[in-house]
Structure formats: structure tokens, C-alpha cells
Amino acid sequence: MYLHKKFDSFYGYDDSTLNVLRKWIELNYKSKLTIFCYDSQQALGPKDCGNLIDSMFEGYSKDKKGERFELKESIRSNPEIIAFVNRLYDLSNSPKKNITPDLLKKHVEVKFFETANQAIAWMKYKINTGYTCILPTGGKYKPASWDKFSELSSIAANSHGMLGEESNKIITYIDESYYYDNNGKLCVKNGTNYYYLDNELYVNLTRARDNLAIAVVENFDIYLAIIDVIFNGNGNNDINNTISKCNDINYLNKWEELINKRKKVISNKNN
Known part of the structure; x- marks a missing residue:
């Protein structure tokens, strides 16, 4: 069994919102296989947290708490x-x-x-x-x-x-x-x-x-x-x-x- 979370955009996400996500990940990363899908380029402005969430998942990858994969090509457009x-x-x-x-x-x-x-x-x-x-x-x-x-x-x-x-x-x-x-x-x-x-x-x-x-x-x-x-x-x-x-x-x-x-x-x- 695994959980899947997709981030269509980062509008409305701020550091306090990410803190909730961080706490959930810390409690569950050992017992649950969770897949997060996101595109940091879809952070449209300074109040969005595309770079923050990018850094967060990169940190989990470095700490061996997860793996980070990157699409080499877009699969959205032709x-x-x-x-x-x-x-x-x-x-x-x-x-x-x-x-x-x-x-x-x-x-x-x-x-x-x-x-x-x-x-x-x-x-x-x-x-x-x-x-x-x-x-x-x-x-x-x-x-x-x-x-x-x-x-x-x-x-x-x-x-x-x-x-x-x-x-x-x-x-x-x-x-x-x-x-x-x-x-x-x-x-x-x-x-x-x-x-x-x-x-x-x-x-x-x-x-x-x-x-x-x-x-x-x-x-x-x-x-x-x-x-x-x-x-x-x-x-x-x-x-x-x-x-x-x-x-x-x-x-x-x-x-x-x-x-x-x-x-x-x-x-x-x-x-």
C-alpha cells in the first residue's frame, strides 16, 4: 500500500503549511511508502513556495529518508x-x-x-x-x-x-x-x-x-x-x-x- 500526493501548484503554500507536511513525513516515512509529485516551476510568485518544497525534498533525499527522481522531459505537452x-x-x-x-x-x-x-x-x-x-x-x-x-x-x-x-x-x-x-x-x-x-x-x-x-x-x-x-x-x-x-x-x-x-x-x- 502506498499514498500519493500531487501538487498542481504552490499557490497558498507557505512555510507554516510545509511545517505540517514535514511533521507528517517525519512520523510516517519509515512505515508508509508515499509518492509526492510536483513541479517547482509552477510557483508563480514570491508568496509561493516552489523553491522551498524543492529544497525540502532534496534534503530528505540527502538524509536517506527518501529518493528523489526527476523527469527528463515534459509529459504534459506534445x-x-x-x-x-x-x-x-x-x-x-x-x-x-x-x-x-x-x-x-x-x-x-x-x-x-x-x-x-x-x-x-x-x-x-x-x-x-x-x-x-x-x-x-x-x-x-x-x-x-x-x-x-x-x-x-x-x-x-x-x-x-x-x-x-x-x-x-x-x-x-x-x-x-x-x-x-x-x-x-x-x-x-x-x-x-x-x-x-x-x-x-x-x-x-x-x-x-x-x-x-x-x-x-x-x-x-x-x-x-x-x-x-x-x-x-x-x-x-x-x-x-x-x-x-x-x-x-x-x-x-x-x-x-x-x-x-x-x-x-x-x-x-x-x-
């Missing part, structure tokens, strides 16, 4: 989506050879928008075609990334509400809050968001089973990295080149010209 997410967070993290750029594009759709209003129109269209929209959690008192997308709140879920959940088709956004450092790792600018935006984004992206759609808003650097590195399959040697292109005004002007030409074509078709 391989293509998790490969995309992993490379989005670290551009040097190349997918397996069987996951080609064309295969990624079959499961992940990315569009660039100059304003939040333009993105919202596309996101509403996607929602009407069966996509579940997930937004980061808004702040009550301070400006947050969510504010520009608040009109979607009545038809969208938030990151916290989707912890432990999945949907076949997910749509979310990436705005100017994010940037890549010189090593090609995704970072978040200092802001006043209630939760950690990078953790919320990770949760939002990995809820998708089959299809993921992303509106990249006011952040051409991120869009360029996705198109140039992830979707075009450029290797590690091209990453720094891509990042440097984001700071090359002449290169960006060429892209702006192409975007404006495309807008005119679409506008003429609509008229």
Missing part, C-alpha cells in the same frame, strides 16, 4: 510544443533531430502586432475558432502587463486558474516585458506585475496539447528570434548574430518596409 518552449527560453537549446522547424510550425503559430488592440482582434478570432486564451494574472494596485489585454478577461483564463489544466488549443501573448540577454536566454524586465511573468508565460505555453498560438506585441526582437532561430532552424553560431541584428537599425528598417508592404497588400484585398 514533443513539438515543449521543444518550441524550451528553445524560446534558451535559444541554444536545439530540439531533437526528428523535430524539424516545419514540424514546429505545424503546432505553433506566431504573429507580430504593433499594438495590443491589433493583437486582441486576432486573439478574439482564435477564441471563436476554439482556442482557449490564457492571460497572465493582473495586479490590483500597480500597472501590469495584463492591463492592455483586460478586455479579454471575461473570455479568457489566467495563469493561476490554468495550473494543472490543459487544453487542445491555447492562445496567449508575449509583449515588450521580455528580452533576450547576450547568451540567448529569455529574461523579463523589472516591472510591477503581481507574479513572475516568465513563470506565468511558461505555464501558459505548456497548457497546449495540440496547437499553440502566440501574439507577439510590440517586441520585434522576440519575434525575430522566433522566426530566425526557432522556425528557421539556425544553429548556435547564428544566435548572437540574431541578437545583434535586433540592435541594427538598418536591418530593422528592412523588416519594417516588408511589414508595411504586406499590410498594404492585405488592406487592398479587404477593400
Whole structure:
């Protein structure tokens, strides 16, 4: 006989809550086989205790009071989506050879928008075609990334509400809050968001089973990295080149010209 405990998230768990768990473990670890399943990355903010519970179980493993095992790959999302997410967070993290750029594009759709209003129109269209929209959690008192997308709140879920959940088709956004450092790792600018935006984004992206759609808003650097590195399959040697292109005004002007030409074509078709 064994007991099983799953932690879908660490929202509401604090050190006092963990003390109760510690006492139970100390009383029962010799007489009961207990399996705890958790993901410390699903700690969305400073009041959650993902790191604390990670350290706690690591300590029990070192003290020979239990064994700690780690999944090497995600089993929640399909391989293509998790490969995309992993490379989005670290551009040097190349997918397996069987996951080609064309295969990624079959499961992940990315569009660039100059304003939040333009993105919202596309996101509403996607929602009407069966996509579940997930937004980061808004702040009550301070400006947050969510504010520009608040009109979607009545038809969208938030990151916290989707912890432990999945949907076949997910749509979310990436705005100017994010940037890549010189090593090609995704970072978040200092802001006043209630939760950690990078953790919320990770949760939002990995809820998708089959299809993921992303509106990249006011952040051409991120869009360029996705198109140039992830979707075009450029290797590690091209990453720094891509990042440097984001700071090359002449290169960006060429892209702006192409975007404006495309807008005119679409506008003429609509008229």
C-alpha cells in the first residue's frame, strides 16, 4: 500500500503549511511508502513556495529518508510544443533531430502586432475558432502587463486558474516585458506585475496539447528570434548574430518596409 500526493501548484503554500507536511513525513516515512509529485516551476510568485518544497525534498533525499527522481522531459505537452518552449527560453537549446522547424510550425503559430488592440482582434478570432486564451494574472494596485489585454478577461483564463489544466488549443501573448540577454536566454524586465511573468508565460505555453498560438506585441526582437532561430532552424553560431541584428537599425528598417508592404497588400484585398 502506498499514498500519493500531487501538487498542481504552490499557490497558498507557505512555510507554516510545509511545517505540517514535514511533521507528517517525519512520523510516517519509515512505515508508509508515499509518492509526492510536483513541479517547482509552477510557483508563480514570491508568496509561493516552489523553491522551498524543492529544497525540502532534496534534503530528505540527502538524509536517506527518501529518493528523489526527476523527469527528463515534459509529459504534459506534445514533443513539438515543449521543444518550441524550451528553445524560446534558451535559444541554444536545439530540439531533437526528428523535430524539424516545419514540424514546429505545424503546432505553433506566431504573429507580430504593433499594438495590443491589433493583437486582441486576432486573439478574439482564435477564441471563436476554439482556442482557449490564457492571460497572465493582473495586479490590483500597480500597472501590469495584463492591463492592455483586460478586455479579454471575461473570455479568457489566467495563469493561476490554468495550473494543472490543459487544453487542445491555447492562445496567449508575449509583449515588450521580455528580452533576450547576450547568451540567448529569455529574461523579463523589472516591472510591477503581481507574479513572475516568465513563470506565468511558461505555464501558459505548456497548457497546449495540440496547437499553440502566440501574439507577439510590440517586441520585434522576440519575434525575430522566433522566426530566425526557432522556425528557421539556425544553429548556435547564428544566435548572437540574431541578437545583434535586433540592435541594427538598418536591418530593422528592412523588416519594417516588408511589414508595411504586406499590410498594404492585405488592406487592398479587404477593400
